[in-house]
Amino acid sequence: MALLLNPNTYRDLIRPLLFRLPPETAQKLADEALRLTPVWKLLEPYLEYAHLSLRTTVAGIDMRSPIGLAAGYDKDCERLESLAALGFGYVVGGTVTLSPRTGNPSPRILRYERQESLVNSLGFPGKGVGNATMRLAGSNGPARVPAVVSVSGETISEIVACHRELEPLASAIEVNISSPNTAGLRAFHDMGALTELLTAVNADRKRPLFVKMPPFPQAGGSRDDDDARKLVLGLAGVCVDQGVDALTVANTRPVREPQLAVGVGGLSGRLVYRDMLRMVSDTRAAVGNSIAINACGGVFSGRDAWNALLAGADTVQLLTALIYQGPGVVRSINRQLALMVSLNGLTSVSEIAQLPREATA
Numbered sequence: 001m002a003l004l005l006n007p008n009t010y011r012d013l014i015r016p017l018l019f020r021l022p023p024e025t026a027q028k029l030a031d032e033a034l035r036l037t038p039v040w041k042l043l044e045p046y047l048e049y050a051h052l053s054l055r056t057t058v059a060g061i062d063m064r065s066p067i068g069l070a071a072g073y074d075k076d077c078e079r080l081e082s083l084a085a086l087g088f089g090y091v092v093g094g095t096v097t098l099s100p101r102t103g104n105p106s107p108r109i110l111r112y113e114r115q116e117s118l119v120n121s122l123g124f125p126g127k128g129v130g131n132a133t134m135r136l137a138g139s140n141g142p143a144r145v146p147a148v149v150s151v152s153g154e155t156i157s158e159i160v161a162c163h164r165e166l167e168p169l170a171s172a173i174e175v176n177i178s179s180p181n182t183a184g185l186r187a188f189h190d191m192g193a194l195t196e197l198l199t200a201v202n203a204d205r206k207r208p209l210f211v212k213m214p215p216f217p218q219a220g221g222s223r224d225d226d227d228a229r230k231l232v233l234g235l236a237g238v239c240v241d242q243g244v245d246a247l248t249v250a251n252t253r254p255v256r257e258p259q260l261a262v263g264v265g266g267l268s269g270r271l272v273y274r275d276m277l278r279m280v281s282d283t284r285a286a287v288g289n290s291i292a293i294n295a296c297g298g299v300f301s302g303r304d305a306w307n308a309l310l311a312g313a314d315t316v317q318l319l320t321a322l323i324y325q326g327p328g329v330v331r332s333i334n335r336q337l338a339l340m341v342s343l344n345g346l347t348s349v350s351e352i353a354q355l356p357r358e359a360t361a
């Protein structure tokens with residue numbers, strides 16, 4: 001069993017076979033495997049790395065580990081129970097939209113294998129909020145692992161309708177204003193429009209709210225880059241003012257990619273890791289301690305997760321590492337993270353953010 005779940009077995013045996021297939025076909029196969037929920041639940045004791053020092057509470061949500069699954073792996077919230085069994089502290093389902101959508105034309109996912117990265121231009125394919133509601137209502141609760149649901153839409157009323165339907169079935173809702181593959185979302189990259197959206201969501205909100213932020217350029221670049229950076233940090237300020245509980249920093253980085261049918265997509269994986277660390281620390285510096293931050297982008301190891309927490313994050317989300325390293329990756333990250341906590345003389349992951357930045361044992 002240990003051999004089967006070992007990241008090396010996945011990397012050396014399973015991944016080469018899966019990666020002979022086009023990315024979306026491989027994803028369908030993974031989805032078939034995840035259908036076997038009772039099997040994954042049986043495997044959970046081997047996949048989980050339970051350690052007291054990993055436990056944390058973010059936005060009032062208790063988690064067994066700060067490592068979460070990022071939005072986009074299970075767009076229709078159909079496999080969250082199996083995914084939770086991989087050892088995550090929480091899982092984000094979605095992004096769910098109000099109506100079913102086919103998304104963009106294929107090819108729409110490309111692997112950069114050597115860099116363990118992906119570019120996707122999916123554009124929110126999904127079965128819509130009705131299906132997600134049914135799946136979440138039908139899953140076998142009470143769940144040990146909190147489920148957050150990501151929602152989006154091109155108008156305030158679409159997003160509010162998704163939020164209203166899904167909030168009672170989730171531990172929190174993550175509003176996605178940042179997919180680079182849906183042009184309409186850029187409407188919310190404006191402080192006034194975002195204020196209007198969050199005011200509408202807040203009107204009947206009862207549970208924690210996360211907002212998934214767009215990536216932003218480094219300080220000291222061109223004037224346009226500086227403006228873009230100021231804008232995103234301004235949006236973070238709006239979230240603080242509106243009582244948002246956590247910012248997820250950040251969505252994929254928009255890139256040109258002629259091999260995708262639409263010619264552009266969002267980059268994820270190792271190639272965005274350094275930028276993610278900088279965005280987390282810049283965002284933390286801008287918002288202070290008034291809001292939680294979920295670091296998201298290129299985390300593959302316990303050390304990567306440690307650095308993200310050290311940069312100011314409260315939790316860490318990942319997606320691309322699961323595709324490149326397989327189901328054992330969460331256990332391996334949790335184990336390494338718990339070891340680093342102990343080597344640094346700490347008792348809890350929540351103490352990492354208080355360490356000086358250069359402190360890494």
Ligand SMILES: Cc1cc2nc3c(=O)[nH]c(=O)nc-3n(C[C@H](O)[C@H](O)[C@H](O)COP(=O)(O)O)c2cc1C
Pocket residue numbers: 070071072073075094095109118120122124150176179212250251252267268269270272296297298299317318319320321
């Ligand atoms: C295939 C794919 C689909 C994604 N779909 C979504 C999505 O529906 N909603 C969302 O907020 N982010 C989505 N993302 C972005 C991820 O949640 C995450 O922000 C990004 O991949 C960076 O993390 P990673 O490097 O650990 O993958 C998607 C990413 C990938 C690779």
